[in-house]
Amino acid sequence: MKRxxxxxxCFLVAGAMAVAxxxxxxxxxxxxxxxxxxxxxxxxxxxxxxxxxxxxxLIATPAEGLIVICxxxxxxxxxTLCVYSGGAWRLLTCSCTEPVAPTAGTHQFFDHTIVWNxxxxxxxxxxxxxxxxxxxxxxxxxxxxxxxxxxLNSTTSYIRYVWAYNVCGHSPPGILTQTTATSFCGTVLTxxxxxxxxxxxxxxxxxxxxxxxxxxxxxxCWITTNLGASGQAIGVSDSTEASAGWYWQFNKKQxxxxxxxxxxxxxxxxxxxxxxxxWLTTNDPCKLELGFPxxxxxxxxxxxxxxxxxxxNWIDPWNSPLKLHAAGWLYIxxxxxxxxxxxxxxxxxxxxxxAGSSPYDGWGFVFSDNYSTAFLLTTWYGYSLRCVRD
Numbered sequence: 001m002k003r004x005x006x007x008x009x010c011f012l013v014a015g016a017m018a019v020a021x022x023x024x025x026x027x028x029x030x031x032x033x034x035x036x037x038x039x040x041x042x043x044x045x046x047x048x049x050x051x052x053x054x055x056x057x058l059i060a061t062p063a064e065g066l067i068v069i070c071x072x073x074x075x076x077x078x079x080t081l082c083v084y085s086g087g088a089w090r091l092l093t094c095s096c097t098e099p100v101a102p103t104a105g106t107h108q109f110f111d112h113t114i115v116w117n118x119x120x121x122x123x124x125x126x127x128x129x130x131x132x133x134x135x136x137x138x139x140x141x142x143x144x145x146x147x148x149x150x151x152l153n154s155t156t157s158y159i160r161y162v163w164a165y166n167v168c169g170h171s172p173p174g175i176l177t178q179t180t181a182t183s184f185c186g187t188v189l190t191x192x193x194x195x196x197x198x199x200x201x202x203x204x205x206x207x208x209x210x211x212x213x214x215x216x217x218x219x220x221c222w223i224t225t226n227l228g229a230s231g232q233a234i235g236v237s238d239s240t241e242a243s244a245g246w247y248w249q250f251n252k253k254q255x256x257x258x259x260x261x262x263x264x265x266x267x268x269x270x271x272x273x274x275x276x277x278x279w280l281t282t283n284d285p286c287k288l289e290l291g292f293p294x295x296x297x298x299x300x301x302x303x304x305x306x307x308x309x310x311x312x313n314w315i316d317p318w319n320s321p322l323k324l325h326a327a328g329w330l331y332i333x334x335x336x337x338x339x340x341x342x343x344x345x346x347x348x349x350x351x352x353x354x355a356g357s358s359p360y361d362g363w364g365f366v367f368s369d370n371y372s373t374a375f376l377l378t379t380w381y382g383y384s385l386r387c388v389r390d
Contacts, residue, residue, distance in 0.1 A: 048081070056082060056089065099124040099164035102174035105145065111154040111183045112219065112390050113293045116162075116176055117146045124164035124171075133161050133173055150293070150390035151219065154183040184389075185212040185221035191290060193228070199288045201246055201257040201264045206230060208290075211321045216308030217301050220388050224323055227285060227385040228255060233325040236318035239345030244327040247339075247382030250351060250362040251275045253283040256382055258330060258341045267330070267339035275362060275379045279353040286387035293389045299354035299363035301388065303374055306365070311372040314348065322386065324348055326368065330382030339382055343368075349375075349383045 023031035023038045031038030039046055050069040059066070062084040070082045073091055081092040102124075105117030118127065128138035129147055138161070141147060152158065158180070161173040189208045193200035208223040209232070225232055226245030233243035246255035249268075257264045279296055281287055286294045311317050317324035328344030343349075347368045354363040356376045364377040377383055 050079075062089075096166050096168045097123045098169045099166055099171045101171040102127060102145075102162050102164050104174065104176050107176070107178045108292070109178050109180055110293055110389075111181045111185070112152050112221075113148065113150045114152060114158065114178050114180060115146060115148050115292075116160055116178070118162045118174060118176060120145055121164035121171065123166055125166045126164075128163045128165065128170070130161050135163050135170055135173070138163060148293075152180050154180050156180050185210050189223070189290065193289060195265075197288065199253050199255055199285050200228065201255050204228070204230075214305060214309075214321050216304035216306070217388070220301070220390060222322055222388050223290075223386065224321070226327055227289065227387055228257070229327075232323060233327075236314050236325045236348075237345045238325050239328075243325065244344060245384060247330045248285060248351065248385055249382055250355075250377070250379035251277070251279045251283050253285055253288055255285055256330060256339060258339065260341060260344075263330070263339045263341075267332075274359040275355060276359050278355045279351075279362070284353070285385055290387055294387045295389065296351060296353040296385060297388045299352040299374065302350070302352050302363075302365040306372065306374065311367070313372050314367045314369055316372055317348070317367055324350070324367070324386065327384045329384070332378075332380055349377060350386055351377065351383045 021031040021036055021038065023029065023040070025038070025040040027040075029040065048067045048069050050071055053070055053073045056068055056070050056073075064084060066084040068082050069079060071079050073082060074080050074093070083090050083092060099121045102118040102121050105119050107117055108115035116129065121127075126140060126142045127145065128135060128140050130138035139147075149160075156179065158178055160176040162176060163173055164171045187210060189210060191206050191208065193202070193204045193206060195202060206228065208225060210221050211224050212218065212221045214220065214222060225243070228246030229244060230242040241257070241259050246257050248255050254265070256267065281295070284295055286296050305311070305320070305322075309316055309320050311320070314326060326343065326346050326348040328347060329342050329349045330339035331342045332339065348366065350365045352363045352365065356362045360379055361376040362379050364375055364383055366373060366375040366377070
């Protein structure tokens with residue numbers, strides 16, 4: 001009697017399964033209405049039958065859409081998924097391999113800047129980087145394996161994330177860690193300048209003082225004298241060569257010294273100064289002479305200093321922590337094509353790294369005894385540089 005009852009129950013269940021949907025899962029949820037068989041797991045997969053190619057070929061009258069795993073069907077005798085379609089067995093293959101997570105390279109670190117580096121990954125077509133562990137909001141750096149992050153706190157540990165990707169998908173995150181250096185600003189920087197690099201006009205060893213907390217750009221670090229100057233000017237109208245430092249054309253790395261009579265090296269022709277981009281980092285004398293992360297200030301940074309400091313004439317930038325003074329400039333005499341020294345002791349003109357509105361001008365900061373303003377300067381004239389770092 002019990003056996004008959006059990007047989008009846010099994011018969012009824014089998015009959016129900018023959019006409020109903022089937023859901024296989026661990027949470028007792030109903031199958032999707034569109035599926036005859038709905039398999040749902042977060043820690044298991046669906047495994048079709050596995051067989052060799054000869055075993056697969058012995059299947060009698062395979063149904064359209066029949067799926068098996070063939071363990072030796074690839075030309076290199078490796079495994080692939082097979083689907084019977086259109087009267088023949090089709091191999092489902094992928095032409096790429098999902099990349100692994102990038103590993104950390106050797107980072108460069110400073111007090112407020114980290115140059116993050118990671119190693120390239122086999123099969124990857126690009127990388128993404130983020131400050132949080134979120135691939136979908138990450139910055140795409142393509143084939144690059146490095147990025148510069150500025151504005152950080154000194155003596156602080158940071159964690160960043162990087163992923164490799166290709167058309168098959170993306171890797172798990174690679175973890176990058178680095179601690180910034182102790183704050184540099186407020187110390188001195190001694191540089192041995194040499195003309196061999198094509199930047200300094202003469203051999204000269206200079207000690208630059210540094211300062212931060214300047215209103216308008218309080219987190220930035222600045223040198224307190226002009227690039228190439230032997231020391232601090234004694235006043236806003238100081239007209240000495242030692243305090244003036246050197247002069248540069250826009251987006252050119254070569255600096256020029258003018259002792260009041262002679263220019264060193266010889267001044268170039270002005271007719272090669274059609275500039276269409278911001279000052280390139282490869283030509284930045286601040287970076288080339290003082291080292292990364294030193295650079296030329298941007299047009300925006302000069303504007304922030306002027307607005308926050310209330311600079312209206314030359315007294316205001318002189319009274320700032322930067323001690324900007326009227327170092328003069330070099331003028332092109334069109335007929336002779338030489339650099340004439342102009343306005344040393346009466347006008348200060350400093351480059352920014354920002355291009356102007358035409359190929360013949362770039363943004364700078366200019367002041368005299370009755371004005372102080374951002375100004376478009378002629379690219380082939382020579383002006384002073386004051387360097388900054390994040």
